[in-house]
Amino acid sequence: MSTRDIAVLGAGMHPWGKWGRNFVEYGLAAARTALADAGLTWQDVQYVAGADTIRNGYPGFIAGATFAQALGWSGAQVSSCYAACASGAQAIANARAQILAGLCDVALVVGADAAPKGFFKPVGGDRPDDPDWLRFRLLGATNPIYFALAARRRMAVHGATLDDFAAVKVKNGRHGLANPNARYRKEVTLEDVRESAVVADPLRLLDICATSDGGAALVLTSMDFAKRHGITKPVRIPALSTVTPTFPKTVLDLPDFATDSAMAVPEPDRPFRSALPHAAYEEAGIGPEDLSLAEVYDLSTALELDWYEDIGLCEPGGAEDLLRSGATTLGGRIPVNPSGGLACFGEAIPAQAIAQVCELTWQLRGRAEGRQVENARAGIAVNQGLFGHGSAVIVTA
Amino acid sequence: MSTTGVSTGRERRPAIQGWFTGADGDVRLLGTRCASCGTPYFPRNELACRNPRCAGPRDGSELEEYAFSRRGRVWSYADSRYKPPAPYVSPDPFVPYTVAAVELETERMVVLGQVVPGVTVDDLEVGMEVELTEGVLYTDDDAEYTVWMWRPVN
C-alpha cells in the first residue's frame, strides 16, 4: 500500500437525464446515496468539496457551500472549485490532499449540473476580451467544430473511418444498456449512426455527446479511518493527476484560435492528453499494462480513439485496430467505458469526472451489474476540459 | 484588395481591431513576437512571453509587432451544419460555413479561420495549400464586418 492511498468508501449518483429540476436536488440525492453506501452520516463528514457549475447562477459558483447548506450546515470545512470538465477531479484532488495531509479523515465530494439544451454557448454578456466569447463571434467555432477537426485529422493521419467512429458509439451503447444511471439505454446500430444528421462534418449527431442533468458524489477517507470503520480492503485512489500542458502546447484545443508556436522550443515529448495519465501512472507506480478497464472522456466517438493512445493502450495510430479487435469491448482484454461513457450519459460537466470514479469503484468492488469487467483490479479515468484543465485518476482494488 | 462575399456597398469594418490587416491587398494575421526567444503569438500577446524558459525580461517589453506568413497547409477542417448560438451573428436563414485549421510552416503553429464562402469540406484536403484573405463575417444596417478567412491557392 502506498502512503498516498486514500479509500473510496462510498459512491452515489443521481441518474443522468433531462429532468428539468434544480442542480442542487441532483447533488443532494447523489451525496445521500454515497453516504449511505459508505455507512456514514453527513455528521461524520469533516470536509466537503464541491465541483462548480457556471450555468446555474451563484449557487453553482459556490457549489461546496450550496450542497453543505442543502445537507444542513454542520460546521464542516468546505471548498468549491471550477476547472471546466475536470472540475469533479479537482474536487477529488482537494479532498485527497486534505486527507493525505492529515487535516481530515472523512471527505464528501459532490458535483451536479442542470444543462442547457443544444450547443454549449459562452455565458451571457458581451465580452470581447474573452477567447471563449470570441471563438463563437469570429469563427463560429462551436464545441462540435473542435471535435470534428480532431476527428478529420485522425482520419487523414491514422486512416480512421466513419464506421470506426460509429463502432465506438455502438459499443458504448451496448455497455450502457444495463446501467441504471445512464440517460440513454438503447441499442444503437451502425445504420443509426450513419443515418443521423451531420452536425459538423465528419461527425454526425450520434458521434457527439449530449448535455445532461446529473449528480455524482464520493465519500473519501483515510486508509486508517476505513480500517477503524471495519473496511480492511477498500477500493483506493493511489494517484491523481491534474498537470497543465507543457509549452509549447501544439494540439489545438477549445477555445483556442491557434496553438502555441514550436518555433523557439520544440514540441514536448508528451502532448497534453497523454501527459495527464503519464503523471498518474508515475505516481501510482503502475502502467497501462496493469489496467483492467478505463473510463475515458468520449465527448465524441473519435476522441475515444485518441484516448486509447493517450493512456497507452496502444501506439499512436493503433486505436482503430484495437477497437476492431474487440479488445475495448466488455469481455475483451481492456474494456473502455463499460459504464456506457458520455455516449450513454451525455455530459453533466462538474459531475462527470466524479461519475467516472463512481463507475471504477463499482467495477472494482465487482458490483457493476450487467456490465461487470471480470476480475477488475485497476482502472483509470481520464478527462480533458477547457483552457488547459484535465485529469487522470487511478483507482485500484 | 481581394475580398469575398456579396458587396452591399456598405462601409467595411474589421469585426475585430488589430488581429489582421488587409493593407495593400496583402492580408495578414497580426500578432506579436518575442524579440528574445523568437516565439510568435496569435492572437496578440502583449502581457509577457509565455515560453517558461525564455531568457528575456518577460515583462511585455520583449513583445514586438509581428505579421504572420500568409500561406499554410490545411491541418484539418470541419463545417457547421446548424446555426451556432450567439454571439455568432448568423444570416437568416442560416448559411453553413467551413472552418479550417491551418499549419504555418515558418511559425510552426496551427491557426483557425473560416474558409471563404462557397468552399465546402468536399473541396478541402489535409495538406492542401491555402492562403489568407479577408471576407465578410456579418452585416448590419451600418456596415459589413470583415474577418480573416482561408482560401485554397488556385
Ligand SMILES: [Zn+2]
Ligand atoms: Zn520569449
